[in-house]
Amino acid sequence: MEIKQVVPEELLTSNAHELEPGQAELIGYAKSTEDVSDFMKKANEADKKVITIGAHTGLTGATYPHEGEWFLSLAEMTDIISLDKETLTLNVQAGVTLAQIRQYLADTPYFYAPDPGEKSATIGGTVGTNAGGMRAIKYGVTRDNVRGYDVVLANGDIIHAGSLNQKNSSGYDLKDLFIGSEGTLGVITELQLKLRTRPRYERSMLVGFEKLDDLAPTVYEILNSPVEPVALELLEKNSVGYAEDYLQVKMPKQEGAAFLLLTLNSNDEKALNRELDEVRSIVNSAGALNIRDIDEKEAKLVWNIRDHILTGIYAAATTKMYDPVVPTRYVPDLIIQSKKYADEMGISSAFFGHAGDGNIHICVLQEDYEDVQWKKMLVEYEQKLYPFIAELGGLPSAEHGIGLEKKEYLSHFYSKEYMNTLKAIKKALDPKNVLNPNRIFDL
């Protein structure tokens, strides 16, 4: 494998927007599981810490390197190895991007269900954070769509976790332990992804509401009906504006300041139509201003806008984004209260996200505040926001991870004994604290 002493500058920055560029001693570009294993053994011998990195799209500062640390890049492990049609399994290397998977499957009857907004993320990165995305209500999160993988442990040992079996009572569930562990327990190198057959029919609608407060309770009513949406996204008009400006396109006209973007699918067209009728009746009685059925072409446009809201906001303004999750019945409370906190502090905010599974993205915008003052304001905001989320029974991160950025807030959510259990597992699997050290928690 290629090892470079000069690390590309862009990898030294953090998408968490809070830190000066970091410093790494070198970067290794792995091409195979064996490369990763060799690299880990070398790092152990040299007593070095290893920070794994893929497409550098993480949002929590998890790949930010500290002096003397080594970077292990999986960005060149981009092979799509095979498609097994019998078990509907796609075998890929960890550096393959979501966009690459989508393109590869475009001409097949199959799809990989998880659909995070950032399509340039690697599959390895999304497995590291157990990314969720748009289709989690119907198809689950990344965890539910990974059958197995090869993972290199901190000492360089290689194991395979998971299998193509649908039941398992044969020892501890290692597969789910590494997923969402943010690379702190091992380096996942090659994966077996679960595919599904694309349903024959898919329909979307865009529903306008006068304001966010009107829209929020509707989500809960749809979820408690027999209808099972694929996606149920919440979009504020001003959030949409950032994506429109960025992409230089316009969303199909819709009344109101808050929108619900809803997709349903089925193999049975008549059954799908009946479900759409049921949704129309729910949103009508909930006071929707307008219901717009959008055709395939429009749906593509609207979903592309949805996928670019964050990119748009980031391009337009220095923004801090949060990705909490709450039990779905508390989605209205979360939105109303977190907006209120921001308003009270004179901070502009924008909301969008996966209303259907309780995962709302809260963006607060720096605008004219000076850096020093803004940092203080963020701390003040977070010290209100996180305890409130904990009170609702929510969690600080639904899909981006804890990384460096949120670890100080975990104590609002987990007891000392819980944190000790997490730490005991880290120490057991990485006793020398080599892999992504001090991410999620400090030892």
Added chain:
Amino acid sequence: MEIKQVVPEELLTSNAHELEPGQAELIGYAKSTEDVSDFMKKANEADKKVITIGAHTGLTGATYPHEGEWFLSLAEMTDIISLDKETLTLNVQAGVTLAQIRQYLADTPYFYAPDPGEKSATIGGTVGTNAGGMRAIKYGVTRDNVRGYDVVLANGDIIHAGSLNQKNSSGYDLKDLFIGSEGTLGVITELQLKLRTRPRYERSMLVGFEKLDDLAPTVYEILNSPVEPVALELLEKNSVGYAEDYLQVKMPKQEGAAFLLLTLNSNDEKALNRELDEVRSIVNSAGALNIRDIDEKEAKLVWNIRDHILTGIYAAATTKMYDPVVPTRYVPDLIIQSKKYADEMGISSAFFGHAGDGNIHICVLQEDYEDVQWKKMLVEYEQKLYPFIAELGGLPSAEHGIGLEKKEYLSHFYSKEYMNTLKAIKKALDPKNVLNPNRIFDL
């Protein structure tokens, strides 16, 4: 909590049918999480091993006590605490049985999806083995239907794992680590179970085939169609006979020696009818002798027969049962080959199980063989069976666990490095090896 020095004799035996009665020093009957925590602290002080036990329905010898060990019974923790209709969550103590949950929910629109055959098992036991049952194809296994729980660790600490949130990227997935760990990492005391709204329509059919070899490939064809069955069970005629004798009932008449019992459900009656037509067309072209649509009353009878096959076999003959799982495309191979091994050794066998998810129950019957010879024959059979299952990419246990009975065969399935990882986790969470020691593996 009540502690008795005299342990009920029936708890000292093992359902694995292989051991003389064991010996336990005492038994504690917990009523609460705090009781369990106190008991664990006492056991630590006294330097004793603790074997947790529920309804004593386990099939792997996992609760078999060795001299000087303490029993911790959760069989008296039988409170159904609350039903939360907003999040569709049922809060129960770990000693509640599956039958009790079913009865409690009978008059509500809700159901708990996992459906293992043995309804007298406690929910705690089924979580310990990540039990699967009949409905796993559509609704997943126990793991997928538990939102969270309180668990007492080996040192007596109490933590809560899981939550009511639908996404989580906030630290390691502790929830899935304890599920399926057979009580070796902690004692789960109180659980939040995921409920679902019962679909409006449900239909079953019973399909007859001339022989098992004809039936097996059909399963795979149904699974690869757009139809999504709730249950897809395989029944051999002779297996059914044991349940009929035990229950003193008769199954609705059906031609052939091997049956497929299939249930579909939906909220949309017309869509359901179209799915049933699709199934009929698949099984017809696969050479079914006869397709019998069974009404609600008949379905109840047939499912009751299905639930009692194992009880029937156990009542009629000394039997060793296996619960392997293979990727579904290998179901035919597994059945044909494991029957062949038995035939070649002059052993009678019976097959039934969850064909839809690759989990087949293989029963071999002692009949006239002497105990000593039979034990040797079983070892010989297992030394053929397990490597073959491993070759197919299968696992030794789909839903009953490893316990004491199967641990020697794990090495066919997992590498040394994999086993070391399991052991490292056990040592991290239970450093004194107090909880269910030497289950799954020896330290």
